[in-house]
Amino acid sequence: xxxxxxxxxxxxxxxxxxxxxxxxxxxxxxxxxxxxxxxxxxxxxxxxxxxxxxxxxxxxxxxxxxxxxxxxxxxxxxxxxxxxxxxxxxxxxxxxxxxxxxxxxxxxxxxxxxxxxxxxxxxxxxxxxxxxxxxxxxx
Amino acid sequence: xxxxxxxxxxxxxxxxxxxxxxxxxxxxxxxxxxxxxxxxxxxxxxxxxxxxxxxxxxxxxxxxxxxxxxxxxxxxxxxxxxxxxxxxxxxxxxxxxxxxxxxxxxxxxxxxxxxxxxxxxxxxxxxxxxxxxxxxxxxxxxxxxxxxxxxxxxxxxxxxxxxxxxxxxxxxxxxxxxxxxxxxxxxxxxxxxxx
Numbered sequence: 001x002x003x004x005x006x007x008x009x010x011x012x013x014x015x016x017x018x019x020x021x022x023x024x025x026x027x028x029x030x031x032x033x034x035x036x037x038x039x040x041x042x043x044x045x046x047x048x049x050x051x052x053x054x055x056x057x058x059x060x061x062x063x064x065x066x067x068x069x070x071x072x073x074x075x076x077x078x079x080x081x082x083x084x085x086x087x088x089x090x091x092x093x094x095x096x097x098x099x100x101x102x103x104x105x106x107x108x109x110x111x112x113x114x115x116x117x118x119x120x121x122x123x124x125x126x127x128x129x130x131x132x133x134x135x136x137x138x139x
Numbered sequence: 140x141x142x143x144x145x146x147x148x149x150x151x152x153x154x155x156x157x158x159x160x161x162x163x164x165x166x167x168x169x170x171x172x173x174x175x176x177x178x179x180x181x182x183x184x185x186x187x188x189x190x191x192x193x194x195x196x197x198x199x200x201x202x203x204x205x206x207x208x209x210x211x212x213x214x215x216x217x218x219x220x221x222x223x224x225x226x227x228x229x230x231x232x233x234x235x236x237x238x239x240x241x242x243x244x245x246x247x248x249x250x251x252x253x254x255x256x257x258x259x260x261x262x263x264x265x266x267x268x269x270x271x272x273x274x275x276x277x278x279x280x281x282x283x284x285x286x287x288x289x290x291x292x293x294x295x296x297x298x299x300x301x302x303x304x305x306x307x308x309x310x311x312x313x314x315x316x317x318x319x320x321x322x323x324x325x326x327x328x329x330x331x332x333x334x
Contacts, residue, residue: 021151
C-alpha cells in the first residue's frame, strides 16, 4: 500500500523528464542515433556516470546488494532486436507510454507491438531456446 | 519545443532510479513490468491483483515451486543467516499505476510546454515513411514487436540495462546496452539514406 504513491511519483517524474529531454520525439531519437545531435547521448551517458557514483556511495553507506546481471545467450540477439525496434518506432517501453500521454495516438500501435512482442517471446523461447530468461525485474 | 540541456537531462535520468531505489528498495526497471503484466494476464486467477505476498509467503512459494523441479525435492533452505533478502513482488496494480503515471507525466510536460497534443510521429519520420496510416501502423507496430521481444530476450531495456545495469558495471547490461545502441545507430543510418 505504501509503495503505490512512490510508484506513481516515480512514474510521473519519469514521464515528465523523458519528454523534456526529448526521448518522446521520433525525430530527436533519430538525431541521437545518427549523431546529428549529441545532446541526448550526453544526457544518457551523464546519467549513467552520476549513477555510477551514487550506487557506489549507497553500497558504502548501507548493506544494499543486488543480483548480478550476467551475460546469457539472449543478451546479444535481444539487444540487437531491441535496438532495431527502437530505431523504427522511436520508443523503448517507457517512451511509448510517454508518447501516448503527449497525445500521439499512433503510439498505440507501438504499445500494442511491445505487448505482443513481450508475450510472443516465451512461446518462441520454449520451442527454440534452453537458457534461463532474465528479467529486469530480477533485482 | 525547447528541450532540456544535456546536463539537466543527465541529472533527471540519474534521479529517477535513485528515488525508486530509496523509496521501494527495488532497482528501477520498466520492461520487467510489461513482462509481469503479460504473465499476470496469461496466468489470470493465480493471484488477485491487490494481494501482496509477505517475505514468508514468497519463500514458501519459491520452496514449493523448486520442489516441483527435477531434483528440487533435494533442496534444503540455507541456514537463516545465509538466506538472501526476499522482497514481495510488485502487484499488478503497482505496474498499472506506474504505466498510467508515466503517461500522465508525459501529458503534464507536453501540456505545460504547449506541445499538446502532438499529432504526427515527427517531420523526419514523415519524410522517411510518408503519411500513409497503414505504413505508419506497420512501422510503429513492427518496431514495437521487436522492442517487446528483444527486451524480454535480453532481460532488460534502457532503464534496467542501460541506466541501472551499466552504472553498476554489470557485464550483461554493458553488453546489452552496447548492442541496442549499436543496432539503433546502424538502422538509423540506413533509414537516413531512404528518402
